[in-house]
Amino acid sequence: MNMNASTPRVEMRGICKAFPGVLALDNVNLTLMPGEVHALLGENGAGKSTLIKILTGASTKDSGEILLEGKPLSFQTTGEAQALGISTVYQEVNLIPAMSVTKNLTLEKTVGRFGMISWRKAREMAREKLRRLKLDIDIEQAVGSYSVAVQQLVAIARALDDDTRVLVLDEPTASLDAQETAALFDIIRDLKSRGIAVVFITHFLDQVYEISDRISVLRNGNLVGTGLAKDITRNELISMMIGRELGEVEATFAAKSNATKGEPVLVAEGLGRKRTLKPFNLTLRAGEAVGLSGLLGSGRTELTKILFGAIRHDSGTLSVGGKSVGRSSPRYSINSGIAFCPEDRKAEGLVGELSIRENIVMSMQAKRGWLSRVPRRDQERLAEEMIKALAIATPNADKPVGQLSGGNQQKVVLARALASQPSILLLDEPTRGIDVGAHAEIITLIRELCQKGLALLVASSELDEIIASSDRVAVLRDREKIGEIEGADINREKIIQMIAGDDGH
Amino acid sequence: MVTERKNIDETWLNRLKGSRAIWPLLALAVILIVDGFISPNFYDIRIVEGRLFGNLIDILYRATPTAIVALGMAVVIGTKGIDLSVGSTIAIAGAIIAWRIHAGDSHFAILLMALGAGIACGVWNGFLVAGLGIQPIIATLILMVSGRGIGMLINLFYGGTDPSFESALLQGLSTGHIWLIPTRIIVGLAIFAALWLVLRKTALGLFIEAVGGNAAASSLAGVNARIIIFVAYIVCGLLAACAGVILTADTHTSDPVSVALYIELDAILAVVIGGGSLAGGRIYLGMTVIGALVIQALTTSILISGLPPEYNLIIKALVVVFVLLLQSKNVRALFSKKAARPSP
């Protein structure tokens, strides 16, 4: 550690920022030393993303000052911040979906002369950047054609510049699995050794302890404290974040459910689609939670989407509640009691301009049809219930969803699925970006629903989540379902073994 | 774990300033006040031929067809679409009225036929946009370029030399009055109320806004985006046909080539002055009507100003820019001497 370098790389002093109805940051100080990894923690909506947006020129502060190596900074655009060596990966993947990977990686970076671009150099630069992350993809394809995780990696690759002085990572690992996370951490360690200051925001406490030197915690827009990672215990950290102990909830998290398996409610036989997913069999039973595990790009998202009808299957049969489904579609599925949380909340999950309330009632309303509108009072009651149950941080239910913090947006996606009172729930990366406290509560909530007879399918890249929440785990590899494990077999080693493919086939 | 955060006070004045309605209304007021200076008896309202008569009534009266079209446009724009063919729809509806009156059908049936024609235009546009997935501007351009031709063709069915007609029923709807009040204003209000009920008392409005905001997400939430878009174009076609009935009966003649020329621009302008975004996702019915009133007030003031007609467009442009600048936060900040902050 390089903590004795005298001048801080960045000093933020007395930062305040208000949004209509919310004081997002209230007099927050943050100091970044060269060569340190500084973890920034806090509940959903605590103000982490807002703070780093101010640091990186994406948002303006109401008051306070920022010093870069002792010199006051005043910039209005992210371009200026980039020129000063502040590189950022924002929480919502910020890339241009329709542009190729190459273009995304080299946008506003110098390749060529006199404003002209040398595409040959650009491609070299792009390959070089991806190589550092061990990502091997076709760089001429549009970024939008890749999964969220790959996009996340591309965004990270983009931020890795040679002249970076400060690297800001806002929940970079939210949709990565262990392997990618490890590759990222190798790079971070390398950067650290070159004296670069890194800000790292995450909700995974293990990762905090693995990589960071110092920790700052925000709560409700206030800085609760800053300290060395090695001096703060896990429990202290959690109580700093959520203002109370979590022991009790964590205990539920760990406990295995003992729900009795009910009738099969969804049966897929030989279901599949060419070039997308090999035919698979899968049965979901009432009261049972099934986990879906696999590596990046193994087809978890496709499997859930096929079950939901968002991708049409071209082989096999699907039956829901005993009735066989011919042409499935999201509408049909919703009407037959299936709810689905997509993985990409920005593109597929939310209607950003509509309010929290409207987003929450949408599926339920779609199920009832356009004529029987959910009365306004019921809408409000439902929204309030969901806001409370999922601890969505918002001044009121009429705030446009797009203005919520990332984790809170994710909760709204979940809330919508739950509000439609499904009998089958399909979740794709349901807790992406959700804080520890809420995470545990959500798992508990879903567990309760299971006990009441809900059939659940959870696709997740977080093994712990899968292990904690599922009664049965289906494992995917290379767009093929390769097996299921049940009961006591569900443990890290077994799953990793299957995913990796060295289980003796 | 509900956050107790310091809520920033919203004073009454701040809320008023923040409200969308204030700026277009202010613009309308300014235009009307200026009119008072141009023409001293501008605000006079008398009773002539058994109905209210005066410039203010005229603005309402003339704005009605534009406002009706603009309401339909607002619905389509809400789905992130646009309908350039409203003028053509009006032309077709008008031509059908003149044709069937010449053929001697019952006038009530003719009214239904004209509205049916509007629905048919909407179905066609909806089919192109929602069915074939063609970009709205191009999809509706097809009917825009050919619709007036269809109107002319219909005129040719009965010779095409004298497409004028008389119809007590239709003229009653357009230029008649019920107790002092022009019927078309009542018709306009009825349409407004009906549309408001359909959008806000059923879930249609929510679905349209959801589809306009994020079609992929609303599909996954179970909304049938295609049908919603389809319905939006049908509503727009139907409302355009309503305006077509009023406009055609107004002049007692079918003039497909020039009836309601550029009405699509005025309708879009009304939606935007009313705070609607062409990026879709929101429908403001009341504000759209105010937008239409602003445009008509402007047109009327130009007409009574006595300036030569070559100034019309320049004045219109300057006032439109003025109204829009008024709505812009950054410009207001400039003028209230606060350093303008860049957009967030």
Added chain:
Amino acid sequence: MNSKYLPLAATIAVFLALFLIGGSLYRNFLSTLVLGNILADNSFIIIAAIGATFVILSGGIDLSIGSMIGFVGVCMAVLDSLGWHPMATAALMIVFGILFGALQGLIIDFCEIQPFIVTLAGLFLLRGACFMVTLDSVPIHHEFVDVYNSMKIHLPGRGWLRSSAIVMLISLFLGIIIAHFTRFGTNVYAIGGDKESARLMGVNIRKTTVMIYALGGFYSALAGVVYALYTSSGYPLAGSTLELSAIAAVVLGGTLLTGGVGMVAGTLFGGMILGLISTLIIFNGSLNSAWIMISSGILLFAFIVLHRFLVSSFNVKGT
């Protein structure tokens, strides 16, 4: 083939198909004369449409094109009658076009007003300004106009590549370079693809927006100059509704109106398809006004459907 070239390839294929169909139906149709005419008669639409391509790629729209063409025309004509050299007025008008476009861009970004409306006001303003300059149509008499119009290249057969077409092809080349080989061009695509992301990735939105509309203004002023020289006159109503043709050319050329996707080269073919549709109808000649309007709609529809069909069937084979 990279899938992003599909719409362009399909546009070209449909253009060729329509051209061949015309040739089989009408005598004298399949000739370089007709092809040269289509290039020249649509040159100003295509030039303006190139500018519009940038604007549309950035997710915006420019409705002031037609009025700009009219305004440039009347200014050129009136200044000609005051003894100015056409090249001097052309330079002046192009500078004006750039500044006017830049102003529109600034209002769009600074005031956060939608491009549709800002440029609609621009449409009214410039058309009104035409009437201020003159109400009559005014001829341009300078001998430079004759020199300009006599600069043409003989094509094999009876056809000519006229000066307007040459100017158009040069502007097209310039447009392709700007769009695909400069940082500015990439930024245009980025803003159109996702403005918020582009901002976070460091693109200077204000500067780029101003430049985009300035470029649009440049191309529409250039189109106005070409139009004025082509008709050797200025007329206050010239170019009315040309903005719609220009936008249609862009969209037919495969550019998405929502921004971020498309190619400048497609605009050339989009514009030529519009010209081809008109030419086919004129060659037919037996229709009345009503059917002329209807059939241009039908041909437009046919083109779009054929295009979609081609793109999707290519796509199925490609993947």
Added chain:
Amino acid sequence: TTIGFSQVGSEGDWRPAFSKNMQDTAKDYDVDLKFADAQGKQEEQLRAVRAFIAQGVDAIIIAPVVVTGWDDVLQEAKDADIPVFLVDRDVEVKDKSLYVTRISADFNLEGRLAGAWLAAASKGTCKIVELQGTTGSAPAIERKKGFEAIISQFPAMEIVATQSGDFTTEGGKKVMEAFIKSTNNLDGICASFAHNDNMQLGAIQAMKEAGLKPGQDVLMVSVDYVPAIKDALAKGEANASVELRSAVGGFIYPVVLDYLKNPHELDKWIVIPSDLHTAKD
């Protein structure tokens, strides 16, 4: 014989009637008419003429949208040995030999006829409201000029309000409604001059709705003499309309065919007479 005819567009009642007459009478003269509608755009018209040249027609008839901008394309027609005839509006070309002749009415004369009738009817004392055609269009400019040339001879005649009604009924009606309000119910106004009948018909409706008696309280004079204005004249709601003949195929085709058989110098303008009609006709 194949003749190409490039028409301006199809606005109003008069022009479609003109186009229809040209297309209908073509058969009588054994002409294969290639008809093109430019929808009011000069660029479409240039395209049409070039297409006619490419097709190799025997003669070209143009009803020009604008007077300027014709030198080049007419030269091309001449180079291809195709004679060009103008109908309706005029063109301004450096070399008058580029077209054979113009066969048309005289807009300026129409304006003068209307002005003269009004001067007589009002005995030289009259406050007039004017409904102009589309701003910048040739008929609007010429009719206004002709009309003003006459009334300027009478010190007590003046135009007190003028606006563009775009040649449409709708436009005429809107403008007249505004005039009614801005002049306090046409107080002191003795006449309404409209550049075409459609606008005048709109004005008549507006006046009737405001409780005024068009044709009695106010003199109504306009141009075109379309069927609808005949009714109005008969009912006494309009007073005079200058005829712009639409059935002119019978004037035009003989001149063209005659010239094709036997090319010779013709007068540069063969005027189709304009008559003024009142209720008596």
